[in-house]
Amino acid sequence: MSDLERLIASAAKLVEWPRADLRMAVRGRLAAPVRRSRVVLPRWAQLAALILLVVATVIATPWGRQAVADILEVAGIKVGWAEPVSPAGADLDLGEMVGLDEAGDTVSFQLLSPDDPRLGTPDAVYRSAIPAGGAIHMVWRSDRQLPAAGDTDVGILYSQFQVTGAEVFMKSVDHDVIVQDVTVRGNPGFWLEGGPHYLVFVDAEGMFHEDIARLAGNVLAWEESGVTHRIETTQSLEDALELADSLRDPG
Amino acid sequence: MADTSVEGRPLDETQLVSDARSGDLGAFEELVRIHQSTAIRLAYLLVRDHGEAEEVAQDAFVKAYRALDRFREGSPFRPWLLTIVRNEAANRRRSSGRRRRLALRVAAEPVSGDAAPSPETVIIDAERARTVLAAVDGLPDRYRMVVSLRFLLGLTEAETSAVLGVATGTVKSRTSRALERLRERMGGADV
Numbered sequence: 127m128s129d130l131e132r133l134i135a136s137a138a139k140l141v142e143w144p145r146a147d148l149r150m151a152v153r154g155r156l157a158a159p160v161r162r163s164r165v166v167l168p169r170w171a172q173l174a175a176l177i178l179l180v181v182a183t184v185i186a187t188p189w190g191r192q193a194v195a196d197i198l199e200v201a202g203i204k205v206g207w208a209e210p211v212s213p214a215g216a217d218l219d220l221g222e223m224v225g226l227d228e229a230g231d232t233v234s235f236q237l238l239s240p241d242d243p244r245l246g247t248p249d250a251v252y253r254s255a256i257p258a259g260g261a262i263h264m265v266w267r268s269d270r271q272l273p274a275a276g277d278t279d280v281g282i283l284y285s286q287f288q289v290t291g292a293e294v295f296m297k298s299v300d301h302d303v304i305v306q307d308v309t310v311r312g313n314p315g316f317w318l319e320g321g322p323h324y325l326v327f328v329d330a331e332g333m334f335h336e337d338i339a340r341l342a343g344n345v346l347a348w349e350e351s352g353v354t355h356r357i358e359t360t361q362s363l364e365d366a367l368e369l370a371d372s373l374r375d376p377g
Numbered sequence: 378m379a380d381t382s383v384e385g386r387p388l389d390e391t392q393l394v395s396d397a398r399s400g401d402l403g404a405f406e407e408l409v410r411i412h413q414s415t416a417i418r419l420a421y422l423l424v425r426d427h428g429e430a431e432e433v434a435q436d437a438f439v440k441a442y443r444a445l446d447r448f449r450e451g452s453p454f455r456p457w458l459l460t461i462v463r464n465e466a467a468n469r470r471r472s473s474g475r476r477r478r479l480a481l482r483v484a485a486e487p488v489s490g491d492a493a494p495s496p497e498t499v500i501i502d503a504e505r506a507r508t509v510l511a512a513v514d515g516l517p518d519r520y521r522m523v524v525s526l527r528f529l530l531g532l533t534e535a536e537t538s539a540v541l542g543v544a545t546g547t548v549k550s551r552t553s554r555a556l557e558r559l560r561e562r563m564g565g566a567d568v
Contacts, residue, residue, distance in 0.1 A: 130556055130563075134513060134528040137506035141529070142482040144420075144427040148413050149406050152438045156402055219402055 150256050157219030214249035215265035215280045221254030226264075229253060233260035235288045235353045240264070242372035244271075245282070261287035273360040283358040284369070289349065308346070308363070310355075310370050315348025317363050346370065394454055398445045409438050412455055415530060416462050419540075422525050423466035425479040433469055437462040456539035459532075463540055480514060483507050512562045520555035527552055 127135075213223060230237035232253045240248070248264035264284040268274035272281030306317045346366040347356040355373075357366045390411075396404035416437060421430035441448075441461050448457055483506050501509075513524050526537040527548075534552075538545040 128556065130559060131528055133501065133505075133509055134524065134559075135531065136501045137483075137509040137513075138529040138531075140483050140501070140503055140506040141510065142484045143414075143418050144430045146413070146417060146431045146434075147410075148417075148431065148435050148438060149409050151435055152409050152442075153402055153406055155435075155439050156405070156442055 153219060157217070214267035215252065215263070215278070215283065217278065218280065218283070220252035220263040220265070221261070222252065224251050224253045226251050229262050233262055233288070235259060235286070236351065236375060237262055237286060238355070238373040238375060240284065240369055240372050241374050242369050245369065248284070257287055259288035261285055268360070275358070275360050281360055282369070285356045286353055288352060289354050308367070310346065310348040310367065311350060311373070313348045313350045315346065317366070318345040318347075390454055391451060394445070394448065395450065397442065398448070405442050408454065412458055415455065416458060418530055419459055419462050420466050422529065423463065424469060425481070429469065433465045434462060437465045440465065453536075456536045459536070459540045481510050483510065508563070512559055515562065516555055516558060520551060520558060523548060523551040524555045524559070
């Protein structure tokens with residue numbers, strides 16, 4: 127290496143390079159459901175798809191199942207239907223599943239648990255190692271009262287993770303989103319409706335993160351005692367605030 | 378320099394790429410961890426804005442994951458990824474119509490977390506760094522890029538050739554011409 131080459135390499139060390147940990151944002155985007163493009167099928171395939179759709183609807187809906195069960199029962203056959211086996215939110219890549227009771231022991235912050243009688247306990251709880259200190263995600267499966275978000279089977283996703291206390295801010299991907307400042311449990315927070323967004327924050331080890339919302343729903347986010355809370359939901363602000371107000375320290 | 382089998386590395390990169398290709402997001406996340414710093418820096422050299430550089434790098438990783446089945450197994454991952462970063466940055470610049478290039482921001486102290494200066498580098502102050510970087514920035518594009526990739530990012534000649542899409546012989550000749558020009562420009566400033 128010549129002196130000049132060494133000099134340039136040394137100058138590189140003084141450049142204020144951007145520094146960010148992209149892992150969580152990239153993972154979030156890759157785990158988010160992808161909209162498939164429309165494919166034109168030949169006529170026979172369209173017919174086959176239609177038949178499959180009818181069969182699937184009959185099996186997937188309670189009244190459809192009941193109709194099949196009634197017909198078979200007339201023929202002297204008793205039918206039972208198994209519940210879906212895949213845990214709620216399994217496609218969202220939220221980490222490993224943990225029990226609600228032990229979730230608090232796997233993170234370095236004080237976990238809050240919801241006590242909202244309308245929702246009951248979450249259908250699944252996940253723990254992920256990123257950001258530093260860990261994150262806990264609680265998932266409620268969609269049902270008649272709770273519409274599903276996008277192509278998922280999830281109605282509400284509530285996440286908690288630690289930040290350094292430095293500011294957390296929101297970065298929107300598109301400009302049509304509505305952002306509203308709100309007070310959540312006495313803390314400043316925001317409510318966002320209408321489009322994908324990222325949270326940008328510094329984790330407990332001082333690393334920058336961009337975390338993309340997993341569901342294409344509405345978001346209530348706030349910071350409380352150094353922990354960022356985010357509720358992604360298909361419900362209204364009032365419902366989200368009610369869930370937030372029900373949060374308790376289980377210890 | 379381009380050794381891909383560094384001891385102590387948790388998993389062989391070829392294995393990581395192959396696992397990621399079969400849908401293992403954890404393996405891809407490890408590739409992001411290993412290469413994100415270089416990817417963001419290359420993006421910054423091209424778009425000259427911190428936030429935009431991070432977005433470019435992030436988009437490039439997402440595109441890389443989706444294009445993994447087009448990646449030639451066994452070949453090095455970094456130059457392939459950096460090519461995607463370069464294309465992504467070029468698309469941004471085209472769509473934003475931004476032509477003006479901002480100077481690289483220089484910190485007063487070496488950026489914390491960077492490796493300790495190796496015997497290959499010398500200690501310089503912010504002022505001198507600014508002069509050197511301004512001289513590099515003042516070079517015509519084809520020389521500026523080759524010098525930036527080789528000495529600011531520390532890419533090998535082979536990697537530089539892949540990212541720029543030119544032969545390694547061209548990288549060598551451009552580098553030596555670029556350095557000559559720099560010496561002329563900085564004639565007075567003890568190099």
